[in-house]
Amino acid sequence: MRTAILSDFDGTVSRRDIGYNLFHHFSQGRNAELVPLWKSGALSTRECLLKEAAMVHASPDEIFRFLDQFELNRGFEDFVRQCRSNGTDLIILSDGLDFYIKYVLERFGLSDLPVISNTGLLENGGLTVTFPYDNQSCDRCGSCKGERIREYRQRHPETAIVFIGDGYSDTCGVSEADLVFAKKDLEQYCVLHNIDHVKYDTFIDVSRCLMERGYMRD
Ligand SMILES: [Mg+2]
Ligand SMILES: [Zn+2]
Numbered sequence: 001m002r003t004a005i006l007s008d009f010d011g012t013v014s015r016r017d018i019g020y021n022l023f024h025h026f027s028q029g030r031n032a033e034l035v036p037l038w039k040s041g042a043l044s045t046r047e048c049l050l051k052e053a054a055m056v057h058a059s060p061d062e063i064f065r066f067l068d069q070f071e072l073n074r075g076f077e078d079f080v081r082q083c084r085s086n087g088t089d090l091i092i093l094s095d096g097l098d099f100y101i102k103y104v105l106e107r108f109g110l111s112d113l114p115v116i117s118n119t120g121l122l123e124n125g126g127l128t129v130t131f132p133y134d135n136q137s138c139d140r141c142g143s144c145k146g147e148r149i150r151e152y153r154q155r156h157p158e159t160a161i162v163f164i165g166d167g168y169s170d171t172c173g174v175s176e177a178d179l180v181f182a183k184k185d186l187e188q189y190c191v192l193h194n195i196d197h198v199k200y201d202t203f204i205d206v207s208r209c210l211m212e213r214g215y216m217r218d
Contacts, residue, residue: 001214001215002088002160003086003160003210003215004090004091004152004156005083005091005164006093006149006152006163006164006173007090007091007092007093007164007165008092008093008145008165008166008169008170009092009094009101009115009117010166010167010169011166011167011184012165012166013072013073014071014072014104015070015071015072015073015074016071018067018104020035022066022100023052023053025066026056026058026063026066027055027056030055031052031055034051038168039168044139044140044141044142045095045140046142049097049129053128054126056126057125057126063100063122064103067103067104068107072104072108074203074204075203075206078204079206079207080110080113082216082218086216086217088216089156090113091113091114091116092105092113092114092115093143093149093163093173094115094118094143095141095142095145096117096118096169097117097129098117098118098120099119099122101115116133116148118133118142118143119131119132138172140172141169141172144172145169145170147172149161149163153176160215161179162180162181163177163180164180164181164206165180165181165182165186166182166184166186167185167186168189170182171189174186174189174197179198179213179215180197180198181197181199181205181206181209182197182199182200183199183200
């Protein structure tokens with residue numbers, strides 16, 4: 001059995017939610033009022049990201065210096081090595097922005113991991129957000145993880161798909177994957193909607209469970 005890992009980034013690969021903290025810092029906290037609207041569905045991810053990006057007035061230098069404080073979740077670097085030695089695809093599936101994901105991955109020598117996300121361009125002392133991925137049937141997400149997983153499955157029909165996440169931006173993905181790892185808001189969502197999942201904290205837990213269930217070897 002071939003396995004592919006499709007994983008959320010913010011709060012999953014990264015220890016803290018970098019997108020939230022970035023917008024919170026550079027909007028002087030003004031983004032906080034948008035979050036409940038987004039969680040309730042009153043605001044789509046695209047509307048929310050565009051509003052948040054308009055609040056950012058900072059140079060690339062200030063933004064990258066801010067990003068230097070963030071760490072990866074425990075066990076992630078070993079997990080990347082394990083995926084490589086198993087020949088397992090590992091893809092970052094994010095509804096955040098590419099520039100901070102790539103910057104943080106590069107700091108840890110992981111810049112070759114594929115990233116599927118929205119796009120953020122640091123220009124003219126601000127941030128411009130664009131949405132390169134189209135969603136056919138979802139008007140809530142920026143890049144819908146459910147649709148990206150379906151696309152992956154069409155290209156790799158024989159591969160078992162493992163999905164890892166922690167929040168509301170992951171909810172469209174949970175019904176499309178063969179095995180779901182969930183924590184925080186995503187775990188609550190899975191419990192509420194009766195969706196099979198494995199509760200996890202770090203990538204040490206993920207790795208152990210995947211080996212126990214025969215998805216990967218040591
Ligand atoms: Mg997340
Ligand atoms: Zn969606």
